[in-house]
Amino acid sequence: MSKNNTLKKHKNFLFRDGDYTWLEAKAGCQTLNMELAVLSTTIDHNDAVNYLYSNNFNPNGIWIGLYSDLDNNASQFIWINGVPVMSLDWTVNEPNDEQIRNQSTCVRMKPSSQYALDDVKCTDTSPYLCTEGSAPSVYTTQSSISLPIRTVILLECPYFSLWNITNVQWQRKTSQETVILDHLKDFSMYGGGTITNSSLIITSLDVNNDGLYRCFVENKFGLGRGEDITVTTNPEGAAPLVYITQSNVLLPVRTKIVLECPYYSLGNITDVHWQRKTSNETVILDHSKDTNLYNGGTICNTSLIINSLDLNNEGIYRCFVGNEFGLGSGEDITVTANQGIPIIVPTTTFYDVNVSATITLTCDAYGYPSISNQYWTRSLGGSTVILKTSSMYLDITNASLSDSSNYTCYVENAVGSKKLVYSVYVNEAESLCPCVCDSIANQNLSHYSFDELKIILAPVTDKLRQTLSVDTSTLSSAIYKRTCMQDDRPSSKRIGYCGIGFLCSVFSTLLLIDITSFKCFGTFK
Template sequence: MYQNQPKLWWSTRERIRYRNCTKPRPVHGGKNCTGLDKDIIFEDCNTNICTINQNIVNTPTISKPITNEFKTSSVSPQKTAIVNPFVSTQNVNDVSTKEPTDTTAIRKLGFLDNTTVEAERTITTPKSITKAALTRQNLNESVTEMENVWEMQTTLTDNDLQATSTTTTTTEKDLLNVTISPAYVDVLEGQSQLITCNVTGIPTATSITWLFTPTGSNKSNSLNISNADEYSGGTIQNPSLTVLDFQLSDGGTYECFVTNAVGTSNSSSSVLRFIQHLTISVNPSNGTAIYGDISYTIECTVSGIPLSTSWSWLKRLSTGGELTTISSGSKYSIANSATLPHLTINSIVEDDEHDYFCQGTNDAGTQISTHARLIVNGDLLNVTISPAYVDVLEGQSQFITCNVTGIPTATSITWLFTPTGSNKSNSLNISNADEYSGGTIRNPSLTVLYFQLSDGGTYECFATNVVGTSASSSSVLRFIQQLTIAVNPSNGTAIYGDISYTIECTITGIPQATSWSWLKRLTTGGTLTTISIGSKYNIVNSATLPHLTIKSIVEDDEQDYFCQGTNDAGTQISTHARLIVNGGISILSKYKVKYYSPVALKLKTTKIKQKLRHEAQRIPLKFQLISITVM
């Protein structure tokens, strides 16, 4: 039916358009072929309607886009239409109402006037499809299954020529074109990152694969895009990939691989670098320093990916206010470290009491730590002393407690002494181990050894730190000594009937006696009894000479007498002052007594008898008579 009709061939193998060719596939430049006057180019056939220079061409729909089409030639306005017999002819007014059933390939059909056009590139020899097998469905399937060529019957409608011809159309088959973006991006920890993968060309993709090479590794792995917790997309329907909740392990190089019937194409690489906000901590978060300390250091630990590129310290009052940047210098030292930029504050003073902040910056931004609060403790020391007043007995050692509290600690301890009765103070030489013990920084308390009169006075403890010098209250040490009491005569005699007999008492000591008294007891011993002033006894009211006078001497006055005195050191008593009372003796008889012969005397009283016996033993007797008169 069609053998004798002029034929229109479109050979993509040679890219030469022919008409009225007597053989089905003319060779380039072959005979018996009459080229058409002009090329007619069909493009943008999205709804089976192709509009070129007000001409309408209906072409079959192809399921996937075809890339690498031919260069466009000039269009002839004389050719009105080419009609595909397998698709109903559409009116130009129907273009807007037709929805595309799939992406449509660009169609190009041209008429040449005895000229040739070289193809952009050569493809495989076309494969024919018979008219009987060619339907709309078969045509689409043929293209989907990557068939190269199909033949179809077309009717050429021309103002000059109307004929039915067979048109051979060739579809190119090639690797898909894959592009990817971004080429490089920093991704913040926890965020999601979209990697766009654009796939164009035909035949369509049969699979999508994403390869991932971790940062620092040369080993690539195929991503498990079915893991919905980590990835989204990466499929044929949606080649682009979204990495969810980006973590350190997600940092690396991504590539998109697309496979079709021709083979596998891959994109360029997309490098995703993991970054995270810096984590900055300070230690101690709350600390104390002592006024006058040499230095105080606050540690700062900075961690994060990437490392900090800059770091600094800031401060503000602990009560709040604006942050000010700290500069390195004589007052502050900052360690030059991206991970440990510690701050050292030198020569601590009260004004260093602030809140301090460590700050670091990396590609993820600038972060700042919580505060490190510094409390500066320091003032004049508190110095207390005891006892405030004490009597110290001569020869004893006296301990004076000096308590020093506060900070900064003492750098020196000084003891000042003002002697009793003087207003001039002197610094004690506490290094004199014969007189003092203690009085140092380690042992501020002072012990005065072998207390003497010259040690009595006022003592003060002075403690010095970097803030200044503090003084204690005073401690008064009063020298006291036990009284020394002497009586005179220590042994004396009186005559029975004497008017009086006086025993002197001398009392010495510091302080003087505050009270004094006399006591007596029998010469043979016994209990002491206090003598009271009265008609029998008289005591001089004197702290130093409280003499005793015994009046109207009788035999009973023969006793041992004691002087007693009391001062702040206690009560002291003298040795005895013995009084012997002698009386007159009457002669009762005369006796002739030989030398060393016993004498028997008859006495009126036992006391006189004993006295005389005593006296008789003392007096050397000669060969003579002794007359004894007993009164």
């Protein structure tokens, strides 16, 4: 089936027949001022199925706006408009993206399975289904805030929209009224709340700011709204407000991780600690005891540093900050070790040595899942020979010219394999000048005094002195002291002529003065 312009439009849906990759389908919907179908609810899914059934569309599969993001978590699926994924109707044995490693997968509806979902390569081709564009998705990261008066408060309004934002506004609701805030009129009380900065800033909290706040973000398809944020004034003071900038951390093993714990407190901080929760236990981390595993998590440095991530560090982490008014708690941060092919620690891979040298090639590797196999090979005469297995070291002792070759370390785990090539060049040792003191070199001279050594070594030193002595009269420096060097350059000749002329003029002047004086003296007599 080739690309064509067959369009089947419904009041909420549009079907386009042809062969398109997932990215081509996404772009095709946008050119029609629509978006690749988002079926985030059961009602949406049933409406799409009824539309396809009623129009008798029965291709092998139909692209929709659901995909997995390899950069974040290849097993977590995302709707393109940012709406949370609640539940999905998959076909049997789906999703099976583990069969498509190292790449993102995209989802299509499968008519042969009652329009259930199937994940495939995003480069596969299928027809696609568009829906009318959706309003922005607005997320709420705060639910309630209670702080002392005159505190500056930031109410966040993160959102996602495939289309340009046309308006952002905040609503404040109390028991008496509901008002839309106008930061241009109320600039002394509020800041932000605009398209360029959707967050609302309460410049100085007082009882007149108490209420329920809600953020609204609008595009050309509708208005998205966040959840209510309760803001109250605490006249006596409040526990620290702990912000969380991370929610999920997925990194390879042996990675150094920093879990941040930013906070706001009017009073002095009296306590900071981190909690780690697993399916088996909940523990309070003690950085003074677990220095090999953790650092930080103190009043001076609230962030927690996991020195080297492994399976024992996985879990749900939470930061607690206390002051004289109480204990503030952050949200959970899920830390997971990412499965992947082994990683080989960078090391020297080029060796240039002389004959008889000893070399140790090191191939230190790690991974999750753990290493299942490790071995060394050598390129020899166009073939590959396995030298050693189950070792991170390969020793080449008493190296010879025939040991010059490429050596390769292979490391494997359940996910895949990694290799590192080492180049070894063995050179023939250079011969040194013959020693003139072979007979002395074989003697043990450690028990002689310095004066005795001078007498014993006198023949050798005299011979060296005769060998190394030079007749200084034959040196060029001595010869040129007694010889004028000819210089035929025109500039040198001109300088010489000028010098001669200058000297002649000096002597002529002196002579002229003497002659004049002599005449005057004769006249006087």
